[in-house]
Structure formats: structure tokens, C-alpha cells
Amino acid sequence: MIHKNIKELVGKSFPVIIVGSGPAGITLALSLEKRKIDCLIIEAGREEYSDESQENYAAKIIGDQITDLRYSRLRQLGGTSGHWGGWCKPIEKWNIKKWGIEYDSFSKLKEQTCEILEIENNFQQSKISNYYSQIQFQYSKVRFADKYKNHLSSSKYIHLLVDAQATHLSGENKKFESISVSQNDENIILKSNFFILCAGGIENSRILLWSKEKDNSLINNDLPIGKYWITHPWIIGGIGFLYKSKIKKILNENFINYDGPMHFATNKELVNEKKILSGAMYMNAKEDTKLYKEIVKDFLCVAPEYGKKIAKSIFGKDLKCGNIFMNLEEPPKETNKITLDRKIIDKNGVPITNLYYKKSKETLNSAKTILVELGKLFIEKDIGRIALKSEIENLESYENLGVHHHMGGTRIGNNFKTSVVDSNLKLHDLKNCFILGSSVFPTGGYSNPTFSIVQLALRLAKHLEPQII
């Protein structure tokens, strides 16, 4: 059932209250529904996109500038899945190990996650060398609002409150008892036994920080709420060309042939041996034939004889040529953090977010090493040739094309000083509050986060169900 007015819910309580109706919140609610567990989802945005609602996502970015937080996420039913890129891939086993959660509890939910995202459970990974693999993404077209709106409005067990902002949690004796909700200058308090924050990589921290400011005695002061915020820098590392047939020859039957650009990723051997962070790459220029020609022309000036060979095959499908796009991992740093602004508040009286962000030298260094080693591999196996942007070659800087993945701030761990939730996503030191979404990622790897978010939601549902029933 969908509620548009908070007055409809005055005096009501629910076994579970979920804040946020993105992939995390909806997946969790649907899983609980299967066990006939009632829940309320509180969505700050409306059923459809609105500029007015987006304005409530205004935030200050202090340090290196990144994509405006009003545009990199969506405040509406379905959350940011309303405009996501759709690229899906499970995070690697060796990256999950860093999270301190059991890989099996995560990987066994792959098939179910693929059903939700309507993609094939096929994520082949073929080793080209000790350092690199060709990897496979699946592309999901699911928009959670479109897919589940009718179901949510007719569900007996799921109540959805839209256009209402959950501002803060209150309680006592290490337990939250209620949540304050605001809508058009009206406030109500809703009670529940379990509170699950699924409001995204910024808002989860913001709600906790504001709850802490409202009542300093409830949340442990040691917890680094808002800290260790990370993203995936998305950059153009250079340009290059490669012969698809040569990669096919190396990989034989393991060659991954699918529509879209060819993706490569670093293996753990490269990450461990060179002490760098992981990254994924793809080469793309199909949409820009001018760039295609430019690169061949440039290469003719650099190596004329080899260049002539390339120029001859420019119209063939075998030659792939273009920018080298990279999705990079970032090191979690305490100084990259979310705090509350001291002066500006939103329309419901909650301080806006201040996001402190600085690009890291480790990421720049990793980008260079990844490209240099790739360049060596291309020469050694005669796959093609690549060129690094001179600012990366000289370790000066990199330019973020866009920052859309918001991770960290309420990370998983055992140590109260470096983490906020335990491996079951329960807020440390509190009995009945769980945090779900990319905000719990302690590290980001290179894979897009949504697949892992849905996996985490299914995993949390399994953990919660026996406690609720």
C-alpha cells in the first residue's frame, strides 16, 4: 500500500521500518514480505522524479570537486536505480575477504540477485596473463520503481510512505524505539522493533550523525560515522588500439565474446606484487569515429611503419581503438568524510551534508602502474599498443569524468574505532538498527556497487527473518 500523507500513519507501529526505497530497501522489503513480515518503507522523494525533491540533496563538497550530489543520485521511489548505468558484476572473492564477511554467504545469493536484476548469471573471467583478465559484466535494464511500483501498491505486507523524510532515530538503553518523519512542516514519530537504514552512500551517514547530535547518549562516540568515504574514480587513462583476434588467440575458447566494449581487470597478483589498488578498463571509441581516426593518425607520427599497418585495418572489425576508460579503486581514508553543516539546514531542519574529499596519490599511482603493465603486456603478446596521458605518466593528477558511486561512511568491521556496523550490518553497540547499502563497503574494489548491494539486502533479510518472526 502506498501512503502519500503522514497523517495516515499517526499512532501506527511496524515490526520493521526501512528508510529508503532504492535497490537495497525494496529488495529487503520484498524478501521480508515472502515471510509475511509487515514493514514500512519511508521514501523521502516522490513516486516520480521532481526537481524540487532533488534540491534537498544539495550538499557542500570541500576539497577536490566531484559530481554535484543533487545529480549523482535520485531522491525518488526506486532511488538511484532510476538513472543508473546498469553495469553489474559481483565483487571478487579476494576483495570480499577484506570485508571480513564469509564469501559463501554472499556468493550463494548470486542467482537470486540476477533474477531481481533480470540478468544472466554469467560473469566469466579469463586470464590473459598473470596480471590481467578479460572480464564480463551483465547489463541490467531494471528500474526498481517501474518494476515494483504496482506490486508495492497492492502488497498486503509492504507499506510505502512517499514524500516524507526520516530525519532521526530516538531511543534508550542501547535500542532505538522510534523514528521522526517530516512532511510539509508536519512531524510524526513512528515506532518499530527494527530500523534499517537503506538511504544510500551519503544519507545513511547523515541520518546517523543527526540522530547522534539529537541524543549524544545513544550512539557510541567512538564510531567513525561518515568517515572512510570512497568512490570509484572514473577516468580516461590514455588511448590505444588492440587486435581482438590476438586476444582471441591467447584465450582460445575462454575468450568472452559479447556485445559492448571489451573489459579488462587487474588480477590479485598484480595488486599484491605491485602493492596497488585494483582497477577495470575498457577501450571505447565506436561512437566517436573522429577519435578513432585521430588515434591512428597520431600513431602514424609516432611509429610510421607500424602505423601504416594499423591504418590499413581501420575499417576492419578486428581493430579496436579508442580512449582507455578506467574504473579505479580508492583507499579508504579517515579524512574523506561526511559531516553535517553548521549553518545550512534543509526544509525539514536537518543540516545539509558537507563532503570532504581529496583524490589519493595511491589511486594515481595505481592507474599508472595498471597502464604501464598493460602496455608491456600489449608489446609482449603483440596485442596492440597504448599511450598514457602525460599527467598520469608523470604522476601529476587525474581527472574524474564523474563520481556516481558513493560508498563507505558506515563501514563493516569489528573494531569500533574503524567501523560502524558488524558483519551482519548491525550498528555497533545498538540492538536493533541495521545499515544496508554501499555505505557499509569497507573497500570498493572496481566493480559497480549495485549487484553487491542487492546481495547484501538478501543476506540481511536471511539474518533478520528469524529474529522478527
Place this chain on the structure above:
Amino acid sequence: MKKRRRNFIKILIFKTIFLFSLTKSYSDNKFYAKKILDKKTFKKFVWYLDKNDK
């Protein structure tokens, strides 16, 4: 006698480690010398090339 044998084994282990470390750096050098990259900068891009790329 036992002490001599132990000393001999110790020296043998240290020598082996030492020689291995040499071999590794030697092979690295050899790799770079053979596959070496010729770098050429053109229009703000640094191309990684084989020495035989003409």
C-alpha cells in the same frame, strides 16, 4: 662435527637466498632489456612501444 655440519647448512641456505635474489633482479633486468619499452611522447600522450616499432 655436528656444529660444523650445522654451520655448513646455514651458509648454504644464506648463499642460496642471496643467489636467488640476484637471479631475480638479473632476470628483471633481462626482461626490460629485451622487451624494452621505447617511450615516445606525442600530443600529451606517452606511447609505450617496442624498440622494433618503426
